[in-house]
Amino acid sequence: MDFITSLFVFMLSTFIGMDVIRRVSRLLHTPLMSLTNAISAIAIVGAIILAGPQHDRTSTVLGAIAVFASTTNIISGFLITDRMLKMFKRKEAAK
Amino acid sequence: MNSQTIDLVYLVSAALFIFSLKWMSDPKTARNGVFAGVAAMTLAVVGTLLRPDIASYTWIFIAIVLGTIVGVPLSWVPLTAVPQRTALSHAFGGLAAGLVGIGKYYLFLHGGELTAFRTGAIVFEVALGLMTCTGSLVAAGKLQEVLPTRPVTYPGQNFVNFSLIGAGVLIGVLLVVNPAWTFLFPALIVLSLVFGVMLVMPIGGADMPTVISLLNSYAGLAAVAMGFVLENKLLIVAGALDGSSGLILSIIMCRAMNRSFANVLFGAFGQVAAATAQGEQRTAKSATIEDAAQILENADRVVIVPGYGMAVAQAQHRVRDVFEQLTKKGVDVKFAIHPVAGRMPGHMNVLLAEAEIPYDQLVEMDDINPEMGQVDVCIILGANDVVNPAARHDKSSPIFGMPIIDADKARTVLANKRSMNPGFAGIENELYFAPNTLMLFGDSKVVMGELAKQLSGEGGMH
Numbered sequence: 001m002d003f004i005t006s007l008f009v010f011m012l013s014t015f016i017g018m019d020v021i022r023r024v025s026r027l028l029h030t031p032l033m034s035l036t037n038a039i040s041a042i043a044i045v046g047a048i049i050l051a052g053p054q055h056d057r058t059s060t061v062l063g064a065i066a067v068f069a070s071t072t073n074i075i076s077g078f079l080i081t082d083r084m085l086k087m088f089k090r091k092e093a094a095k
Numbered sequence: 096m097n098s099q100t101i102d103l104v105y106l107v108s109a110a111l112f113i114f115s116l117k118w119m120s121d122p123k124t125a126r127n128g129v130f131a132g133v134a135a136m137t138l139a140v141v142g143t144l145l146r147p148d149i150a151s152y153t154w155i156f157i158a159i160v161l162g163t164i165v166g167v168p169l170s171w172v173p174l175t176a177v178p179q180r181t182a183l184s185h186a187f188g189g190l191a192a193g194l195v196g197i198g199k200y201y202l203f204l205h206g207g208e209l210t211a212f213r214t215g216a217i218v219f220e221v222a223l224g225l226m227t228c229t230g231s232l233v234a235a236g237k238l239q240e241v242l243p244t245r246p247v248t249y250p251g252q253n254f255v256n257f258s259l260i261g262a263g264v265l266i267g268v269l270l271v272v273n274p275a276w277t278f279l280f281p282a283l284i285v286l287s288l289v290f291g292v293m294l295v296m297p298i299g300g301a302d303m304p305t306v307i308s309l310l311n312s313y314a315g316l317a318a319v320a321m322g323f324v325l326e327n328k329l330l331i332v333a334g335a336l337d338g339s340s341g342l343i344l345s346i347i348m349c350r351a352m353n354r355s356f357a358n359v360l361f362g363a364f365g366q367v368a369a370a371t372a373q374g375e376q377r378t379a380k381s382a383t384i385e386d387a388a389q390i391l392e393n394a395d396r397v398v399i400v401p402g403y404g405m406a407v408a409q410a411q412h413r414v415r416d417v418f419e420q421l422t423k424k425g426v427d428v429k430f431a432i433h434p435v436a437g438r439m440p441g442h443m444n445v446l447l448a449e450a451e452i453p454y455d456q457l458v459e460m461d462d463i464n465p466e467m468g469q470v471d472v473c474i475i476l477g478a479n480d481v482v483n484p485a486a487r488h489d490k491s492s493p494i495f496g497m498p499i500i501d502a503d504k505a506r507t508v509l510a511n512k513r514s515m516n517p518g519f520a521g522i523e524n525e526l527y528f529a530p531n532t533l534m535l536f537g538d539s540k541v542v543m544g545e546l547a548k549q550l551s552g553e554g555g556m557h
Binding site: 003006009010013014016017018020021022023024025026027028029030031032033034035036037038039040041042043044045046047048049050051052053054055058059060061062063064065066067068069070071072073074075076077078079080081082083084085086087088089090091 | 109112113115116117119120121122125126128129132133135136139140143144146148149150151152154155157158159161162163165166167169170172174177180181184185187188190191192194195197198199201202212307308311314315317318319321322323324325326327328329330331332333334335336337338339340341342343344347432434439440441442444445448449451453454455456457459
């Protein structure tokens with residue numbers, strides 16, 4: 001994959017992101033942020049790629065710490081987003 | 096798995112991430128958004144683990160298990176602490192990106208594959224990641240009040256910050272020109288860590304919603320840079336989604352305060368404000384709980400404006416009690432939500448939802464303002480700057496031009512506050528001295544509890 005292709009992907013996803021996020025109700029901005037926080041933990045992919053191939057001890061350790069940091073974000077990000085969303089109730093639904 | 100299959104898995108994962116955010120647009124589908132996100136992340140992780148070049152799983156699994164052990168309790172924090180948790184997570188995200196960048200630099204260096212382009216991407220990744228890491232730690236410290244929440248400023252601050260940026264750019268350029276100048280790389284690391292601290296220290300509590308969104312954006316961009324380094328499209332897509340989310344929220348927050356990005360980043364709010372404290376002595380009228388209950392019972396339409404004071408006092412459940420008592424009596428109660436009320440975007444909505452207040456009663460500023468003239472009573476709960484009428488007419492006020500909730504247009508204003516001390520922005524609020532305003536002094540939780548008791552006692556007995 002060359003640099004230009006990467007730029008294309010970046011540009012298009014940014015436009016999609018902008019458009020999708022703009023439609024998110026203000027009501028949900030806090031859950032949105034914990035969700036995107038979990039999504040940014042996609043860095044775990046890079047962390048695994050660094051830790052997995054066993055190049056040398058340093059890169060394995062750095063990669064493993066990065067896997068750890070990303071995992072905490074994935075787990076707590078998704079769990080807390082769901083916890084918050086469960087609380088949003090409409091008038092009829094709230095007892 | 097061969098690389099083509101893995102790319103397909105990544106493609107599905109990327110699509111699911113987009114759906115995840117799309118479903119967040121409506122509370123009815125929002126939980127599906129979480130499930131799509133989880134599915135997308137699972138695919139991404141499993142796909143990556145099955146790559147042919149992954150030789151050893153021990154360390155990875157240990158890290159995943161430890162991350163889970165730490166991550167689960169992190170999701171149990173009280174909802175008032177959600178801003179701190181989010182900031183802390185941004186720190187972890189930044190750290191991960193930074194570490195991967197550092198690891199890849201030395202691998203490429205020793206493998207002889209360190210091209211100028213790769214170095215450039217790594218410089219971005221490491222600088223953004225580490226800066227986000229320390230910056231977010233400072234933000235989390237401020238929100239947790241371990242660090243001073245007031246803007247920490249010193250003379251020549253902007254000069255120091257711009258010098259740091261300048262030095263960072265210079266090092267970055269030199270590294271791209273000659274990727275093998277390894278002695279520059281540790282300097283970049285230290286500089287990025289220091290810059291993160293310098294960036295967030297001068298920012299005060301009132302600007303936290305903007306800062307948190309901005310850090311969110313940086314964390315996403317760090318993941319994008321990682322995608323460029325690793326030539327991985329999934330990282331670019333997911334990182335860009337996060338980056339644009341943070342950017343949009345920052346823009347919304349800045350607009351809600353009528354401020355520019357530069358203003359938030361390089362100007363300290365509290366300093367200007369301290370100078371404007373006026374000498375003129377004015378008196379505010381205070382009311383008892385009984386008075387307040389009586390006024391509310393005679394009202395048809397009530398609007399409640401929650402602010403961070405309500406959050407700090409954990410008063411949202413007592414507020415729900417007042418809401419229920421009033422609703423029972425046939426009073427129409429709505430909540431007016433200012434975009435920057437609280438310490439992260441949408442924070443008030445979450446707190447009120449926690450207290451099981453139906454979200455159809457929560458109304459945004461722009462929708463409630465035209466109705467404020469017909470409102471009988473407006474209750475202000477630990478909100479200050481977001482209802483200060485000075486924002487409309489007082490050109491000398493530091494919050495001049497900031498859109499506010501027009502609480503002053505209500506027939507009667509009941510303002511709950513612990514004391515007459517000014518709020519975040521450090522400005523006195525003339526609303527509290529208005530002829531139609533009555534102050535209810537005290538902790539929000541106590542005041543609302545008493546009020547609910549008054550309202551129910553009288554309603555139930557007669």
